[in-house]
Amino acid sequence: MKLKFFLLDTDYIIEKGISKIRLWGKSADGKNGVVFFDSDPYFYVLPSDIKRAKSEIERALEKKKLRIKGIEEVEKKLSGELRGFLKITCLLPQDTQKVRDVIKVLEKERGGTGSVIDEYEYAINFYRRFLIDKRIDGNCWLEIEGEKKDTDYRVDFAINARKINVLEDISIPELKLLAFDIETFEIAGKKRIVMASFYGRDFKRVITDQKASYPDWVDLVKDERELLQGIVKTFQGYNPDIIVTYYGDSFDFQVLNERCQANKVKLIISRDRSETRFTRRARISSARLKGIVHIDIFNFISNILSPGLQTEVLTLDAVSSELLGDRKIEVDYQEMLEAWRKGKNLLKLAEYCLKDAELTYRLAELLLPQSFEISKTVGQICFDVSRMTYGQLVEWHLSREANKRGEIIPNQPKYAEILKRKKATYVGGFVKEPTAGIHENISVLDFRSLYPSLIVSFNISPETLNCDCCRGDGYRVPGLNYWFCQRRQGFIPSVIKGLIEKRGEIKRRLKELKKSSLEYKVFNNRQYALKIIANATYGYFGFAGSKWYSKECAESCTAFGR
Numbered sequence: 001m002k003l004k005f006f007l008l009d010t011d012y013i014i015e016k017g018i019s020k021i022r023l024w025g026k027s028a029d030g031k032n033g034v035v036f037f038d039s040d041p042y043f044y045v046l047p048s049d050i051k052r053a054k055s056e057i058e059r060a061l062e063k064k065k066l067r068i069k070g071i072e073e074v075e076k077k078l079s080g081e082l083r084g085f086l087k088i089t090c091l092l093p094q095d096t097q098k099v100r101d102v103i104k105v106l107e108k109e110r111g112g113t114g115s116v117i118d119e120y121e122y123a124i125n126f127y128r129r130f131l132i133d134k135r136i137d138g139n140c141w142l143e144i145e146g147e148k149k150d151t152d153y154r155v156d157f158a159i160n161a162r163k164i165n166v167l168e169d170i171s172i173p174e175l176k177l178l179a180f181d182i183e184t185f186e187i188a189g190k191k192r193i194v195m196a197s198f199y200g201r202d203f204k205r206v207i208t209d210q211k212a213s214y215p216d217w218v219d220l221v222k223d224e225r226e227l228l229q230g231i232v233k234t235f236q237g238y239n240p241d242i243i244v245t246y247y248g249d250s251f252d253f254q255v256l257n258e259r260c261q262a263n264k265v266k267l268i269i270s271r272d273r274s275e276t277r278f279t280r281r282a283r284i285s286s287a288r289l290k291g292i293v294h295i296d297i298f299n300f301i302s303n304i305l306s307p308g309l310q311t312e313v314l315t316l317d318a319v320s321s322e323l324l325g326d327r328k329i330e331v332d333y334q335e336m337l338e339a340w341r342k343g344k345n346l347l348k349l350a351e352y353c354l355k356d357a358e359l360t361y362r363l364a365e366l367l368l369p370q371s372f373e374i375s376k377t378v379g380q381i382c383f384d385v386s387r388m389t390y391g392q393l394v395e396w397h398l399s400r401e402a403n404k405r406g407e408i409i410p411n412q413p414k415y416a417e418i419l420k421r422k423k424a425t426y427v428g429g430f431v432k433e434p435t436a437g438i439h440e441n442i443s444v445l446d447f448r449s450l451y452p453s454l455i456v457s458f459n460i461s462p463e464t465l466n467c468d469c470c471r472g473d474g475y476r477v478p479g480l481n482y483w484f485c486q487r488r489q490g491f492i493p494s495v496i497k498g499l500i501e502k503r504g505e506i507k508r509r510l511k512e513l514k515k516s517s518l519e520y521k522v523f524n525n526r527q528y529a530l531k532i533i534a535n536a537t538y539g540y541f542g543f544a545g546s547k548w549y550s551k552e553c554a555e556s557c558t559a560f561g562r
Helices: 050-063 095-106 126-133 224-238 248-262 297-308 316-324 333-342 346-378 390-404 415-423 450-457 491-510 518-541 551-561
Strands: 002-015 018-027 032-038 042-047 070-078 081-089 116-120 141-148 157-166 177-187 190-200 203-208 218-220 242-245 277-281 284-288 293-296
Touching: 002 032, 002 126, 018 126, 018 157, 042 050, 042 070, 042 095, 050 070, 050 081, 050 095, 050 116, 081 095, 095 116, 126 390, 177 224, 177 248, 177 333, 177 346, 190 224, 190 248, 190 346, 203 224, 203 346, 224 248, 242 248, 242 297, 242 346, 248 277, 248 284, 248 293, 248 297, 284 293, 293 297, 293 346, 297 346, 316 346, 333 346, 346 390, 346 518, 390 491, 390 518, 450 491, 450 518, 450 551, 491 518, 518 551
Parallel strands: 032 157, 177 242, 203 218, 242 293
Antiparallel strands: 002 018, 002 141, 018 032, 042 081, 042 116, 070 081, 141 157, 177 190, 190 203, 277 284
């Protein structure tokens, strides 16, 4: 059978010893489903002698009784140079690190024979690797070919896929969003949930154990345990595609999980009926729901949108005021405490709690289309993209492009290397001190995409730096003893050039479209996604944790800029 399928989320399972990617999403007729696809984890080994390395690796793995699926000789580019590699295909995702640990002892610097120089791409997340390999544009439409599969999941259909193709379709299906918010009160030093609110299309609900006279959208329960059960039941009954929170990673879901454990309530929201787990994303742990996407709007605003906002505080009230022209209901903390203690004005608190969920829902309606377009540009799912910093967006976009071009993705630097990089400094951009006073007849010159343009124009990339072929006639960096190749285009300049050209095409197309049309909104969000990734690349050169780090490239950008 063939099926048109919009991808919302991705993860993987091990079924009868086979690694299976799970793609969660919706069909064109609005049904929820899951697609299974067999996939093998792998990584690359750079040998000094390919035949000897292959033989020694096989012996080392046999000695440790570690099974793999195969070893294959392949050619890949490393820093722009074509090299011979060994592709090690493992049986399970967790095997890649174990197998790599056996192979790395063959490196000369680790006391080995020296048949192996280094290993690459062993730490890339398994489902993210799948999205890169299959050229899947993050949250996008796919054509699935396969057979129906029986599951006990809370979905309308399940398919074992044989083939997956990416479709050119800019539309987004009608998605079921549900905003969620909680209010807590500290009793005997312990935080407990006293109210929870939900807001969706034609749906609003508040659950509380605080007795008062309420309208019909408030469910009154006898205690916190029943309240928690009501939260789980509401999630399961509404069965949203996306759950949105504001600061939900750091507060709402963390507290909900703690209180469920304390009250022995199973927090089962996922469509595969598994309990909620928390996944580390940068500095925070995020509630990871299987088949339902949890988006914390605060993270997306904090990481991506905050530089363009007028407000310096990112509270729900301040952000909603600026982006929606609406605000929270005013209730100060002392008033809230008095209401809980004396049981007065509880209806106002229910309205306050519901308003928070409503504002979160409306922010999601406004911002999710942007997040989806960034997802398509980077090639990763919205759950991950909505939590990424600018640097992480650049890294995953470069990783995707490297894979397309047959380039090896560099390894993440070790902690000691990061500390060393942090000590390195360089001169930044030119800043003219203003002359105090009142000035008239002011001219403004805005250099469009300054650093991206310089990177492309002067071919600034780690592998083009101080090349042998252009020692006398390369692109000389002002005031520094560096030059960049004029004969061979670098990897990063070629990627940025593609972003700039795509954005230019889209901006020309936007002039021909009505601002009220779906096409205009989609392409406007797409050009914004291209812009932020192109503009963030210069900073990624100088970021200590970067896979494509180059202090020389970063300071060359600012030198040309000055």
